[in-house]
Amino acid sequence: MRDSCFQLSTLIFQLSTLNSQLSTFNFQLSTPLTFTLQHTDPQSSARAGVIHTDHGDIHTPIFMPVGTVGSVKGVQLRDLKEDINAEIILGNTYHLYLRPGTATLEAAGGLHRFNGFDRPMLTDSGGFQVFSLTGIRKLREEGCEFRSHIDGSKHFFSPERVIDIERSIGADIIMAFDECPPGTAEYDYAKKSLALTHNWLDRCIRRFNETEPKYGYHQSLFPIVQGCTYRDLRTQSAEFVAGKEAEGNAIGGLAVGEPAEVMYEMIELVNGILPKDRPRYLMGVGTPANILEAISLGVDMFDCVMPTRNGRNAMLFTAQGTMNMRNAKWATDFTPIDPDGHSYVDTTYTRAYLYHLYKAQELLALQIGSLHNLAFYLWLVREARRHIIDGDFRAWKERMIPQLSQRL
Numbered sequence: 001m002r003d004s005c006f007q008l009s010t011l012i013f014q015l016s017t018l019n020s021q022l023s024t025f026n027f028q029l030s031t032p033l034t035f036t037l038q039h040t041d042p043q044s045s046a047r048a049g050v051i052h053t054d055h056g057d058i059h060t061p062i063f064m065p066v067g068t069v070g071s072v073k074g075v076q077l078r079d080l081k082e083d084i085n086a087e088i089i090l091g092n093t094y095h096l097y098l099r100p101g102t103a104t105l106e107a108a109g110g111l112h113r114f115n116g117f118d119r120p121m122l123t124d125s126g127g128f129q130v131f132s133l134t135g136i137r138k139l140r141e142e143g144c145e146f147r148s149h150i151d152g153s154k155h156f157f158s159p160e161r162v163i164d165i166e167r168s169i170g171a172d173i174i175m176a177f178d179e180c181p182p183g184t185a186e187y188d189y190a191k192k193s194l195a196l197t198h199n200w201l202d203r204c205i206r207r208f209n210e211t212e213p214k215y216g217y218h219q220s221l222f223p224i225v226q227g228c229t230y231r232d233l234r235t236q237s238a239e240f241v242a243g244k245e246a247e248g249n250a251i252g253g254l255a256v257g258e259p260a261e262v263m264y265e266m267i268e269l270v271n272g273i274l275p276k277d278r279p280r281y282l283m284g285v286g287t288p289a290n291i292l293e294a295i296s297l298g299v300d301m302f303d304c305v306m307p308t309r310n311g312r313n314a315m316l317f318t319a320q321g322t323m324n325m326r327n328a329k330w331a332t333d334f335t336p337i338d339p340d341g342h343s344y345v346d347t348t349y350t351r352a353y354l355y356h357l358y359k360a361q362e363l364l365a366l367q368i369g370s371l372h373n374l375a376f377y378l379w380l381v382r383e384a385r386r387h388i389i390d391g392d393f394r395a396w397k398e399r400m401i402p403q404l405s406q407r408l
């Protein structure tokens with residue numbers, strides 16, 4: 001009996017050692033994120049490339065559906081992968097930290113295993129969400145104290161804490177913790193905010209370098225360029241970020257109330273400084289026209305809640321313009337939702353049926369609208385990529401933008 005117990009204990013120990021060795025082996029197999037620049041448009045700064053991650057390749061320019069709490073609202077995993085072929089989705093650190101929490105995510109083996117999406121993922125640091133909690137957060141050099149929007153409980157985010165949380169979530173690309181000041185911020189506030197963001201970035205990098213991925217694959221930390229709409233601050237921030245030689249970089253703090261022309265000016269300024277051999281991610285932007293203009297200025301990656309949020313509110317984007325599906329004109333229109341659409345819902349359902357679903361407040365309407373809009377956004381960036389490769393992106397963009405602004 002003792003011999004059997006001893007043999008069992010030995011076997012358990014050997015299995016534990018083997019599992020540890022396999023985990024180490026898997027980590028050693030992970031490879032840094034790399035970016036292959038394939039084509040540039042001869043008449044603009046638009047570019048087509050491929051981002052290589054341990055969970056697969058991402059063909060740029062790319063739009064990332066927003067999966068704030070680990071799910072893209074109203075869209076099933078099968079449709080994300082098989083219907084619209086989303087190559088990467090986004091999650092949010094603030095929301096995932098509150099629900100379901102890092103303990104659950106670690107027990108599951110990370111967000112990929114928790115939600116079943118086995119392709120690349122990116123997590124926003126939660127900075128924008130925390131700093132939008134006006135009145136229920138306290139900002140200081142160490143970090144930010146805030147109260148949960150769910151139950152009012154008190155929490156604290158420091159750069160180090162955020163990196164730890166993002167390690168637990170396990171996204172392929174994780175964002176540095178930054179302050180996102182309002183677009184109307186006065187210069188003095190913007191300058192102080194930028195100094196804080198740069199200090200936090202150094203702390204994020206230090207913590208990132210002190211820790212390892214938890215699930216056997218590589219994670220990349222992207223710094224974020226801030227500076228509001230002030231050219232000198234944006235220049236300073238872009239140079240500071242470029243000097244970190246990260247595997248990719250992001251541009252934050254735009255599309256927060258400033259005129260579109262000013263946003264484009266800031267993007268062009270920043271992209272003239274950020275390294276050309278690394279992917280550039282414009283955070284939280286935007287309309288289809290915004291995306292095409294930003295692509296022409298050299299942006300590679302986008303995310304925005306607009307496709308799903310507008311889809312839930314009966315606004316559909318198409319190549320010919322936008323459709324308000326609560327408009328009575330669709331009540332007896334039995335043509336497909338979008339004959340040129342890029343999801344099965346576009347030709348499976350009619351405009352009259354979708355109008356009826358919205359009027360009846362059926363949940364299916366929200367699902368159809370969200371899936372249609374995501375499919376359109378992904379078609380748009382893939383079509384942009386095709387025209388960049390073909391060398392006629394600028395001419396195509398100039399034709400598309402007036403169409404996108406039409407009301408159908």
